[in-house]
Amino acid sequence: MGLRLPYGHVDSRLRGLAAQAEGFGRFAIGGLHGAVYRVTTLADDGPGSLRAGCRKKDPLWIIFELSGTIELSSALYVSSYKTIDGRGQWIKLTGKGLTLKECEHVIICNLVLEGGKGHDIDAIQIKPKSKHIWIDRCSLSDYSDGLIDITNESTDITISRCRFANHNKAMLIGGDSCNTCDRCIRVTVHHCFFNGTRQRHPRVRFGKVHLYNNYTRSWEIYAVCASVESQVYSQRNIYEAGQKKVAFKYYSEKAADAAKECTGLIKSEGDLFVGETKSGLKPLRGKSSVFHPREYYKTWTVEAPTDDLKHFLRHRTGWQRIKRPADKRAS
Structure with missing residues (x-):
């Protein structure tokens, strides 16, 4: 299709994902410096299970030796320096x-997460x-x-x-508008397909968010929402409405340490x-300004929002049938 797309080289070797993310998560190395841990059972816990690997404190590159469904009876906590690599299965x-609590350097790749049950799951x-988190495919x-x-x-x-x-x-x-500590949040969302989800693609409070080359269609409330003090840089995305026509919404909320309510800012x-x-x-007025990604990282792979890009995002996002690469370090 002639598109210049990111990550063309990361599937050439098992650990090729490490520190290859574009954007704010670019330093995530996952389990680069750890052993390979092989999931050999679909059981929720016990020897050879995904949960057992995720709770280990050492760095691990977690791979799967079988395909199927893992029914989680409780949240699966992922500890630091882990790669959960679903390629090949x-x-x-x-x-x-999955819950990532007080952890760092986690990569999650090529999984299906579907059918969460219970309250607030x-x-x-x-x-x-x-x-330093990267969630891919x-x-x-x-x-x-x-x-x-x-x-x-x-x-x-x-x-x-x-x-x-x-x-x-x-x-x-x-x-929450009370969580003023979230002013530190920085997130990049790119080359994702939001297909008929109702809202929050994303909804942002306080943080800085770079959106590029995403395809959002047929939302029911809004595509992107900027609330209290957030800054959203929306670059070359495709927004295709269904019944609700407006892509960008602004919600006013009051930060816990502020006197007045305010919305966030969006630059398109x-x-x-x-x-x-x-x-x-809404136009940016007065001293209002949105960060530019180049203030934080020098390069990223962004294309014009064409039909070719739309086709790619419809058919090449989410879980992919990918052969698991060899671990060249072990050879």
């Missing part, structure tokens, strides 16, 4: 979700104080609360090539608003 997590919950749908929540001082995170579907609240960044650069879609964009 089809692994679905259901029942509960997120597919992936990143809080509190977690950093995951399919997320049908949880009782959010698909990805990033809150409580968690920062330096990239979400890429993921597919979000069959859900209400897709992605929350910044949990080169976005494509398809058909009857209205941007809803």
